[in-house]
Amino acid sequence: MNPFPPVNQKTLLRDWRVLCDDIGERRAGSTAERRAAEFVARRWAEMGLTSVVIEEFPCTSLVSARSRVQAWSGGRWRAVEAQTLVGAPGTPAGRTVEGEIVWLELPENRAVLKRGALRGKIAVLFGPLPTRVEHHRQLVAAQPSAVIHVDERLPFPWAKSDGVYPAWVKRHGMPPTVTVPYTEAWQWRQAGVRQLRVGVRIVQRTALSQNVIAELPGTSPHLPALVLSAHHDTQCDNPGADDNASGVVGLLALARSLAAVPRRRTIRFISFGCEEQLSVGSAAYVAAHRTAMRRVGLVVNFDSVASPLGHLELWRVGPVALGTLAERWLARAVVGVRTSAEVSPFFDTFPFNRVGVPSLCFYRPNFSGGRWQHHSRHDTLANVSVDELARLVTAVAPFVRNLANRATWPFARAFPADQRRVVRRLGAELFES
Ligand SMILES: [Zn+2]
Structure with a gap:
């Protein structure tokens, strides 16, 4: 029944190694990110896909960052591992600021964030970074000299890399912000550390990032197309084997399989750049092709899908029947999924959702906090599974x-009303336009 030959695992691994070993870290706007885009374009051209094109757009690119954090403990200053948040500013002239710690458990203690209340102090924020814009504005208005973020989802002895919402920084500002390991903050609490030094020197510039687009044309080009997508950029200081070389390698494998079978509808493949700063590439693509969005029927996205241990999740934005159909097809390949109807602004599908295009996102978390290797130096080829990726590609193809060969789809385009409301709210809150 499955017309596709088994996925060649050697080919998967070869592509994965090019992205992670030969190219490595692929932060937005870097030469490495461009090399990744060119590699994807080359592969698609080799497979015989048509209309292969690289579209460029501006992004913020981190040129260099140096974060120094020291804790006063046992009568001396002790250096601590720290990572800079891309998009946040440095300390004034990159100099070290010293201040008393104010512990913030957010969001529940946001009442502490009165205007100017943290002036001259260093806020150590335990929890997520603010997810609501009013909390972010309160944090900025409290004017801490610096913020140290301790991510409650990652209770490990290393610091994660991350970025901030560009629209929030632009509209409301941002204090200098760094991350430290969870275990480090734990120790500060235990040892009664009260005083910190923080210095952040950060050089960022506007650079170009790239989206790569290619097509397998259908015989009925008037029918809405199917878009399959992933992102090839990474956070700083890691090769992003799972986030998201896994998605890109999966996309290449899907193109290879699907190129061999006829189709009515056009299948468009897109590998986005600059996802890690909140889907900048995907938003640029949607903006550049705004009038063509009515002719996109569905986006299927792959982001961080190759954890050896994990739960395969399918995030659906669009009609319930779309999710049911996907589940049925995956079940044929004996692949079960946990489905979610939550709208996430963190997938590249969100800019499409904003203009009414339904979407499915595949994601494979491996613990209740998400993925333990999230945005860290541990996101390497040693921590992904070729078997898992092959299984997913085999099930999705x-x-x-089937979708590409149907003249009509057994689901409507309109989203349920609650999803429509959330898409509108998150869009207005997190994006610039
Ligand atoms: Zn990702």
Whole structure:
């Protein structure tokens, strides 16, 4: 019944190694990110895909960052590992600021964030970074000299890399912000550390990032197309084997399989750049092709899908029947998924959702906090599974082929009302336009 030969695991691994070993870290706007885009374009051209094109757009690119954090403990200053948040400013002239710690458990203690209340102090924020814009504005208005973020989802002895919402920094400002390991903050609490020094020297510039687009044209080009997508950029200081070389390698494998079978509808493949700063590449693509969005029927996205241990999740934005159909097709390949109807602004599908295009996102978290290796030096080829990626590609290819050959789809385009409301709210809050 499955018309596709088994996925060649050697080919998967070869592509994965090019992205992670030969190219490595692929932060937005860097030469490495461009090399990744060119590699993807080259592969698609080799497979015979048509209309292969690289579209460029501006982004913020981190040129260099040096964060120094020291804790006063046992009568001396002790250096601590720290990572800079891309998009946040440095300390004035990159100099070290010294201040008393104010512990913030957010969001529940946001009442502490009165205007100017943290002036001259260093806020150590335990929890997520603010997810609501009013909390972010309160944090900025409290004017801490610096913020140290301790991510409650990652209770490990290393600091994660991350970025901030560009629209929030632009509209409301941002204090200098760094991350430290969870275990380090734990120790500060235990040892009664009260005083910190923080110095952040950060050089950022506007640079170009790239989206790569290619097509397998259908015989009925008037029918809405199917878009399959992933992102090839990474956070700083890691090769992003799972986030998201896994998605890109999966996309290449899907193109290879689907190129061999006929189709009515066009299948468009897109590998986005600059996802890690909140889907900048995907938003640029949607903006540049705004009038063509009515002719996109569905986006299927792959982001961080190759954890050896994990739960395969399918995030659906769009009609319930779309999710049910996907589940049925995956079940044929004996692949079960946890489905979610939550709208996430963190996938590249969100800019499409904003203009009414339904979407499915595959994601494979491996613990209740998400993925333990999230945005850290541990996101390497040693921590992904070729078997898992092959299993996913094998399950998804027949589903995509089926969708691409139907003149009509057994689901409507309109989203449920609650999803529509959330898309509108998150869009207005997190994006610039
Ligand atoms: Zn990602």
